Amino acid sequence: MNFLRIAAVSKSFGANHVVKEFNLDIDKGEFISFLGPSGCGKTTVLRMVAGFETPSAGRIVLNGEDITALPSRQRNIGMVFQAYALFPNMNVFDNVAFGLKVAGQPKAEIAARVSEMLKLIHLEHLADRYPYQMSGGQQQRVALARALAPRPQVLLLDEPLSALDAKIRVSLREEIRHIQRQLGITTIFVTHDQEEALSISDRIVVMNGGRADQIGVPADIYNRPATRFVASFVGTLNMIEATVLDQSGTVKIGETVVSLPEPIVHRQQGETVSLALRPEAGSLTGDLRGDTALPGKVLSTHFLGSVIRTKLDVAGHQVSFDTFNGPETRLPAAGEPATLRFAARDLLVLQD
Template sequence: MSFLTLTNIQKSFGPVQVVHGFDMAIEKGEFVSFLGPSGCGKTTVLRMIAGFETPSSGSIVIDGKDQGTLKPNQRNIGMVFQAYALFPNMNVHDNVAFGLKVAGSPKSETDTRVKQMLSLIKLEHLADRFPYQLSGGQQQRVALARALAVKPQVLLLDEPLSALDAKIRVSLREEIRQIQQQLGITTVFVTHDQEEALSISDRIVVMNGGRADQIGTPFEIYNTPATRFVASFVGTLNIIEAKVADPATGAVAIGNQQVSLKEQIAGMKGGDPISLALRPEAGSIADSAKGDTALTGEVVSTSFLGSVIRTKLRIGSDVISFDMFNDPGLTPPTFGDNVTLRFAAKDLLVIRE
């Protein structure tokens, strides 16, 4: 039986429905990320789990107990907010201890637990400092320690890294994942950053318009997107508009070139439009590149991105990007060059929706 279960969750604000029939079963100790653009409903679902919003219909069950009649302070939930929400008049020790004091924990037990939490986030030496004396990353670690101090059943994180600079974000997300695995706590993480979600999640829920477009592992979400939205939102992706040439053999026409798909396109007929997806890293223009499929096009731009060089090819009416590693010994193609992009046919995916 799943540890955290959301069944047919609906949420409306007045006449506007913002969450539609959301279903999710999360296992004990699992790290699940809700990923999507602003306004997709991910934070609303998180707030309903916490009890800050009430579902218009549906149920939320944690460890077999229905949470519907429970107020936020009656749910064993730890919450970390985007804006830290530390008490400015309390030092680090007292901020972490706050939830324990409210729960009536004896002082000796509270002090022991606070020391454990500060050791966990490696900030024991800052116990006497106030929030204004800490960096943004340190403040967020204190907020995490405060949420974990009360030993919650579920940890909720609402875009906790979005206010930090890029280098601190990467470091802190790895720290959050390490702590989560160490404690084995069931965690729901809300983010609009696909790299965050892909790098630390056991599973990802890609949300779009208040619905879960796809639920799967990072590998599944990235490599086999279920919808056009998921394909375009997660990672960089080429969307190629083609036409069916021969449905029996899987042949499609991209401009005046023809390739064969590995996927079945039964039910389609010759001349039908079809949308295909190809990741930039799937192709190579090296003569030695392996692949059973090739497309030839003209280079329209080359962008230096540090470790990667991204080149765009015009093939028929489509412009297709592909990536190559930055190798000082190789000269990248330049504008106007005609090159052949080689890739495996299995990497050319059919976008169904």
């Protein structure tokens, strides 16, 4: 039985349909990320689960109980916001203890639970500090501890790392995932950062225009995108137009005939089909990699440390390909001819 069910949920603000027929079943202890651009509806879904917004249609069921109309304070759900939302007039101890005090727990139990939470986030030495005396990363860890202290059934995180610098974001997202696994708490994490979602999620919900375009494990979302939007939003993608020679999967890119591993059922002979290729799938080295070779010309080369990114003109399309740097690696010069080699099975046929 699913622990949290979001069934056919929609939300409209006047004539603006923000969420449309959204469905998702979440197992107990799962870490789910809502990934998508601004305005796609991901935070609105989160707020409906939290009880801050009421669905226009549909149901939300938590652990067998319909909570669609239940006030937020009765849902036993913890939430961490983007802007920390700590009480500035309270020290760390009192911030973490706030929900426990509201629930009327005895002082001894509150002290023990707060101590446990501060140890969990490795800030027990800062119990007397006030928010203004702490870094952004420390404040967000306190906000996490405050959300977890009342032992919620579900933890919701609304872009909790977006206000932090890059290095702190990486370390804190790993810490959040470690704590989530340690506690086994069902978690929904909202982000527009694909790297965050891919690195810490059990499953990802890619949202577009108020709908879930694709739901799956990170590897499937990246390697087998279901829609053109998912393919273009998650990761870097090269788009290549090809002409269909026959529906068995034979296409022509420029002057090169390529045999795809699967038939093309949505295009007729002579029509154009959109193909996509990840930058890491190609090679410019002389040794044959894969079964397909396309002639091209180097447009530019960018040295990125561990990776070298080369841009090519291939059959009139600008494509980028990444290779790992090595001590003997030579950077191709702009204007040089180059042959792009890859496996035809790595080409993704995109639906409209």
